[in-house]
Amino acid sequence: MIYMYKVAVVGDKDSILGFKALGIDAFPVIDKDEARRIVDTIARDNYGIIFITEQMASLIPETIERYNIETIPAVILIPSNQGTLNIGMDRINKNVEKAVGTNIL
Amino acid sequence: MDRMDYIQAVTRTRVLETRLLSRARLERMVDAKDMEEVFKVLGETEYANVMGGLTRDEEYEKILSSELKRVYKLMYEIARDRVVVDLLALKYDYHNLKVLIKEKLLQRDFEDMYISIGSMDFSKVKMDYLAGNFRDMDPKVREAIEEVEKDLEINEDPQRIDILLDKYYFEHLYKLAESTDIPLFIDYVKDLIDLTNIRTLIRVKKQNKDIKFLEEVVVPHGKIGKDDIVLALNDSTEGIAAKFKSFDVGPDIRKGLEAYQESNRLSEFEKLMDDYLMDINKPSKFVNFGPEPIFSYVLAKETEIKALRIIMVSKLNKLSPEDIRERLRDLYV
Numbered sequence: 290m291i292y293m294y295k296v297a298v299v300g301d302k303d304s305i306l307g308f309k310a311l312g313i314d315a316f317p318v319i320d321k322d323e324a325r326r327i328v329d330t331i332a333r334d335n336y337g338i339i340f341i342t343e344q345m346a347s348l349i350p351e352t353i354e355r356y357n358i359e360t361i362p363a364v365i366l367i368p369s370n371q372g373t374l375n376i377g378m379d380r381i382n383k384n385v386e387k388a389v390g391t392n393i394l
Numbered sequence: 395m396d397r398m399d400y401i402q403a404v405t406r407t408r409v410l411e412t413r414l415l416s417r418a419r420l421e422r423m424v425d426a427k428d429m430e431e432v433f434k435v436l437g438e439t440e441y442a443n444v445m446g447g448l449t450r451d452e453e454y455e456k457i458l459s460s461e462l463k464r465v466y467k468l469m470y471e472i473a474r475d476r477v478v479v480d481l482l483a484l485k486y487d488y489h490n491l492k493v494l495i496k497e498k499l500l501q502r503d504f505e506d507m508y509i510s511i512g513s514m515d516f517s518k519v520k521m522d523y524l525a526g527n528f529r530d531m532d533p534k535v536r537e538a539i540e541e542v543e544k545d546l547e548i549n550e551d552p553q554r555i556d557i558l559l560d561k562y563y564f565e566h567l568y569k570l571a572e573s574t575d576i577p578l579f580i581d582y583v584k585d586l587i588d589l590t591n592i593r594t595l596i597r598v599k600k601q602n603k604d605i606k607f608l609e610e611v612v613v614p615h616g617k618i619g620k621d622d623i624v625l626a627l628n629d630s631t632e633g634i635a636a637k638f639k640s641f642d643v644g645p646d647i648r649k650g651l652e653a654y655q656e657s658n659r660l661s662e663f664e665k666l667m668d669d670y671l672m673d674i675n676k677p678s679k680f681v682n683f684g685p686e687p688i689f690s691y692v693l694a695k696e697t698e699i700k701a702l703r704i705i706m707v708s709k710l711n712k713l714s715p716e717d718i719r720e721r722l723r724d725l726y727v
Contacts, residue, residue, distance in 0.1 A: 301452075301710075319450060
């Protein structure tokens with residue numbers, strides 16, 4: 290049987306609501322406790338990819354770090370409507386370096 | 395409708411009008427440095443009553459919705475004929491109908507999407523609908539629901555739920571306005587239909603849909619004939635502005651379309667649309683015998699709440715005061 294994973298997005302309401310139109314489940318959160326709880330809950334609920342705004346992720350670095358070593362779900366950082374903090378791109382660069390041995394981006 | 399029935403209602407509304415937010419107060423909120431300051435200004439107004447128990451900035455929506463609910467409840471009490479308030483409350487009924495039908499279709503619970511304002515007792519409509527009991531429903535609502543369900547079986551296209559219900563909404567709204575025989579209400583609905591149709595026309599043009607689709611989504615009963623709007627599909631934006639310039643909404647359509655051409659966005663058009671509909675209500679301030687001031691007051695409150703929402707959302711997302719001002723609607727006072 291082909292297993293279908295779901296996709297989620299976590300962040301402040303105004304940044305993420307548009308994702309709903311794409312069929313992605315949006316979870317608006319306000320503070321870090323809520324963010325941590327939501328990420329932990331949905332990680333166990335069949336979500337393959339969790340997008341999270343950089344602003345929110347910067348508040349819960351330990352939680353994000355914890356999912357780095359797990360295959361599923363993949364936690365991906367995206368900029369919010371306040372612009373980017375560059376941590377998302379940094380992470381991608383670091384992963385590319387790990388995979389290829391040099392930064393080819 | 396006897397105009398003399400409204401002497402006391404108008405007097406009460408006049409008192410309420412004095413509590414509407416002034417432009418100066420809104421400006422203070424626009425220039426506030428954060429949400430806390432916005433709340434502080436708001437606490438000096440009649441909103442103070444609904445601001446209790448607020449723990450986080452993001453809960454602003456609670457203040458706005460309880461205020462709106464309070465206004466509708468009060469105005470239903472004040473108005474001698476419910477239809478005066480129904481004219482503005484009807485949109486919430488149809489919003490709830492959309493939620494209800496989709497809820498049943500998807501077998502999911504959208505409880506938090508319902509708006510507890512409306513011209514009818516919606517929990518009863520919901521119960522009747524889910525039980526398949528259509529007998530006690532308003533015949534117009536019943537017809538709308540039956541039509542939507544029939545269409546869903548044939549086309550299986552969820553977008554059609556919204557299209558059909560919007561159509562029935564305007565039909566229902568027009569019938570309500572017509573039944574009052576009050577020129578302001580009929581004008582308001584007709585102008586609202588015209589402006590909505592023009593906005594639809596622009597959107598359909600932008601999406602490159604065909605004339606058949608446009609014919610489906612344009613609503614009748616406006617001052618501008620339905621066919622005139624449908625046939626304008628292939629006109630340029632300047633052509634459309636010229637074609638409708640002799641209508642009441644003409645000048646605003648022209649301004650709105652000019653802004654659209656510049657920015658490729660309809661937000662300015664929508665602002666002008668709201669401003670126009672507020673503007674035709676301003677003469678109500680000088681009506682002392684009749685239902686107009688009641689209607690205009692409810693509309694003024696809706697506009698005020700919309701303005702507050704714009705300010706608060708913008709503050710939370712750190713938009714500059716200039717950006718907020720550009721989006722802010724005209725007020726009644």
